[in-house]
Amino acid sequence: MRYISTRGKAPALNFEDVLLAGLASDGGLYVPESLPRFTVEEISSWSGLAYHELAFKVMRPFVDGCIPDADFKKILEETYGVFAHQSVAPLRQLAGNEWVLELFHGPTLAFKDFALQLLGRLLDYVLAKRNERVVIMGATSGDTGSAAIEGCRRCDNVDIFILHPHNRVSEVQRRQMTTILGDNIHNIAIEGNFDDCQEMVKASFADQAFLKGTRLVAVNSINWARIMAQIVYYFYAALQLGSPLRSVAFSVPTGNFGDIFAGYLARNMGLPINQLIVATNRNDILHRFMSGNHYDKDQLHPSLSPSMDIMVSSNFERLLFDLHGRNGQLVAELMDNFKKTGKLSVEDDRWTETRKLFDSLAVSDAETCETITQVFKQSGEILDPHTAIGMRAARMCRRSLALPMVTLGTAHPVKFPEAVEKAGIAKNIELPAHLVDLFKREERCTVLANDLSQVQSFVSQHGNRGKPL
Ligand SMILES: Cc1ncc(COP(=O)(O)O)c(C=O)c1O
Numbered sequence: 001m002r003y004i005s006t007r008g009k010a011p012a013l014n015f016e017d018v019l020l021a022g023l024a025s026d027g028g029l030y031v032p033e034s035l036p037r038f039t040v041e042e043i044s045s046w047s048g049l050a051y052h053e054l055a056f057k058v059m060r061p062f063v064d065g066c067i068p069d070a071d072f073k074k075i076l077e078e079t080y081g082v083f084a085h086q087s088v089a090p091l092r093q094l095a096g097n098e099w100v101l102e103l104f105h106g107p108t109l110a111f112k113d114f115a116l117q118l119l120g121r122l123l124d125y126v127l128a129k130r131n132e133r134v135v136i137m138g139a140t141s142g143d144t145g146s147a148a149i150e151g152c153r154r155c156d157n158v159d160i161f162i163l164h165p166h167n168r169v170s171e172v173q174r175r176q177m178t179t180i181l182g183d184n185i186h187n188i189a190i191e192g193n194f195d196d197c198q199e200m201v202k203a204s205f206a207d208q209a210f211l212k213g214t215r216l217v218a219v220n221s222i223n224w225a226r227i228m229a230q231i232v233y234y235f236y237a238a239l240q241l242g243s244p245l246r247s248v249a250f251s252v253p254t255g256n257f258g259d260i261f262a263g264y265l266a267r268n269m270g271l272p273i274n275q276l277i278v279a280t281n282r283n284d285i286l287h288r289f290m291s292g293n294h295y296d297k298d299q300l301h302p303s304l305s306p307s308m309d310i311m312v313s314s315n316f317e318r319l320l321f322d323l324h325g326r327n328g329q330l331v332a333e334l335m336d337n338f339k340k341t342g343k344l345s346v347e348d349d350r351w352t353e354t355r356k357l358f359d360s361l362a363v364s365d366a367e368t369c370e371t372i373t374q375v376f377k378q379s380g381e382i383l384d385p386h387t388a389i390g391m392r393a394a395r396m397c398r399r400s401l402a403l404p405m406v407t408l409g410t411a412h413p414v415k416f417p418e419a420v421e422k423a424g425i426a427k428n429i430e431l432p433a434h435l436v437d438l439f440k441r442e443e444r445c446t447v448l449a450n451d452l453s454q455v456q457s458f459v460s461q462h463g464n465r466g467k468p469l
């Protein structure tokens with residue numbers, strides 16, 4: 001399997017190299033040159049497999065021999081063995097055809113663990129084999145950061161720098177990052193928003209002189225391996241609901257468009273998904289595209305669902321690539337123009353094509369709270385604000401009541417007490433045992449201005465186990 005850039009100019013890579021990459025050298029994102037497509041018989045035969053066994057079946061074609069099967073199986077067994085729930089991703093029925101796929105039973109209580117527990121182990125495996133040290137830079141609006149730190153903290157060959165927007169993540173999210181105290185773990189709070197953090201990470205891939213020859217690796221969903229791992233749970237949920245003989249719909253709380261893009265790929269690999277709903281908070285650039293073909297930058301607003309306070313959605317470019325017949329030059333032109341004008345639209349027929357599969361809804365903070373309250377009264381379940389946005393969109397936008405509708409439960413409500421309290425739920429949600437002393441732990445974090453050169457100089461001063469590169 002070769003991986004090519006969405007902008008058509010960077011060299012094609014194999015799985016091992018794409019794992020160790022971030023943005024492609026032409027500024028694009030890597031995607032598989034062609035997708036594996038599974039038959040109905042093949043998918044049917046996976047029914048009843050344990051999560052790690054299914055993960056092997058779905059991901060094997062992407063890894064394509066770069067990691068021997070026996071080693072990859074062992075890595076997957078270890079990865080999903082650390083999840084707290086026996087079924088790893090339990091599917092909970094709220095009513096009739098309404099389901100929540102609980103993706104928050106990993107160590108950091110959000111869906112990011114599915115990919116980042118794996119990514120950490122894959123990096124460890126590949127870097128040990130190569131005897132190479134790398135620097136990781138990641139941007140987070142709250143969840144990727146802790147999942148990446150947790151996934152990589154035991155990697156000997158990694159120094160990890162996580163940028164989060166100062167005072168714009170929840171306290172639990174911040175502490176999950178800043179209380180992990182290794183000399184290769186570096187938390188930076190940027191005086192800006194998530195897009196500023198993400199832009200700095202991307203700019204660092206474009207000009208790596210400050211790294212003095214050390215390789216830079218991404219943990220955000222610009223890294224293909226992140227998307228690959230997120231495809232699996234669509235198969236896992238759909239198989240339990242009668243696929244591949246029955247179609248299923250998904251509603252996905254969306255920010256960087258990574259999670260829902262994984263669902264789109266699952267469909268293209270043979271899973272009968274008849275609808276994908278893009279559920280956003282008031283930072284609704286994706287909803288404005290899906291509902292009116294306007295992908296136009298706006299101001300970023302803090303919300304009760306801070307992990308989705310994202311304006312420019314990295315993975316949207318991967319969808320644009322497919323929409324434009326996988327023509328890298330066309331995508332490069334669109335993205336260049338977007339950089340200049342902050343606006344992007346596609347030709348009508350391409351947009352109509354997108355709308356055959358995708359619907360969307362933007363949900364306000366008040367509606368988010370209303371949904372948390374409503375679902376609690378109906379079922380006793382407390383949804384986190386991101387999942388609540390997905391649930392509201394599922395209820396408002398579903399095309400068929402006869403088909404199962406699965407909302408991705410992307411985070412545990414204990415991470416967002418403010419929203420739960422605002423929804424009028426007095427019940428105290430307890431942190432799980434491994435985090436019970438979270439509020440007593442020492443924190444370590446450096447606050448930096450929204451300034452790329454300061455950040456890069458910090459990385460080069462601390463990039464070798466806390467010492468200069
Ligand atoms: C809890 C939660 N829900 C949803 C999202 C949105 O996912 P994506 O960025 O893949 O669209 C994020 C962050 O990305 C998140 O942390």
Ligand SMILES: N[C@@H](CCOP(=O)(O)O)C(=O)O
Pocket residue numbers: 139140141142143144145219220221222255256258307308314
């Ligand atoms: N919501 C994310 C933002 C980064 O998204 P990613 O999927 O590209 O890593 C977060 O919680 O950090």
